[in-house]
Amino acid sequence: MTLLNQKYTSVEDAIAMIPDGASIMVGGFGSPGTPFALLDELLAQGQKGLTLIKNDANEPDIGIGRLIRAGRVDRLITSHIGLNRVAIEEMNQGRLAVEMYPQGLLAEKIRCAGAGHLGFLTDIGLETEIAQQRRELELNGRKCAIEPAITADFALIHADVADTYGNLAYRGTAINFNPLMAMAADKVIAQAFRVESPGGLKPEAVHTPCAFVNHVVRVDPATSEQGIRAHAV
């Protein structure tokens, strides 16, 4: 784990730790919670052959949509990509391998990894198409299926406020997958609009304790404006 006093760094240095072929969890449900500045730096630095794990594929010209459009993503593990026609086209053309899970199972597979477990048992999806790919068993007289946990090499997280130790606080519905992914990946890079000195966040205001976070960077809120434009519904 990274030492407490060595976590606060620059966007460039943090993203430079990611090699080609890495698996990366990316926070966000649609735009809120998506770490746009970290993703744009990943696009600029050129890493390729990536596996991304994100609830959705953003939209074609923002967030992970930019990485998919640039051909840098080989595989996407997700729940719903209906708002990204480019991702759907790449999937249909066989250029992007897409693995889809019901949203709550995806969240739980990540939460489970973050809790240090290998998987869990569930009755969700029995008697549907998704049941065909799973191992089923009986527990206490009830049928259920094994859902393995999902881990990743990296997680890219968006928080509202952080401190330099890596404590994180989220805001509104930007929480979504972020605290789960921050616990499930081997190396965690978090961006925040504000980074305080230790003590700047009250202990009870911390959603993700710093023990799970390797690197913290401060980003300008304007870097997330792409998401604001995309969501003017």
Next chain:
Amino acid sequence: MPSDQERMLARAAREILPGQIVNLGIGLPTRLFHYMPEDLEVLVHSENGVLGCQPLGLGVAPDYELIDSGGAYIGTRPGASVFDSALSFAMIRRSRVDVTFMGAFEVDQQGNLANWKIPGKFSPGIGGAMELAQKVEKLVVLCSHNDKHGNPKILKQCRLPLTAPRCVSLIVTEKAVMEVTEKGLEVIDLADGVDVESLRAATEAELIIDESRLGRF
């Protein structure tokens, strides 16, 4: 004269009881917000992680980090909470959401629902529909009675991949309100201007109809 959709929404809104926790699916069901009386005390759940959302008031500036699962900017009402996605689905799987409304490609007389995939044509992913369909006690389907080619959507047996088996409680279309019962699919309300013969002709499922008890909407 209200449109078909307006009548369906007004009828469906009667299924929401004071004090309940309600999930509104993407699309038509989201419009139910505008059919609930203003003083109705309910909390609306959105699966991205909010309980107690409401449409953004006119002239209110949107908060960029506050959306519903359809991607629309929202506000919150007193008593609201926000939480992560794992907790949001724990709330669903533990059946703490009382009633949910969603659309359908097909529904059948056993209450099976198909609304996420048309093999070879449409497969953007299932999102939160599977867990909502399987675990929310009362699932109300809001859909057109027939597809755009006139084919029935209320079937004897679903043909598309299921969202969940035996999960639907009530179906509201522009022609009728139908309840899934142990005996089969029972018509409880007929839309104004629709008669029993034309309803049967537009439906593949076997319908149980007791004309002496039929309501109108």
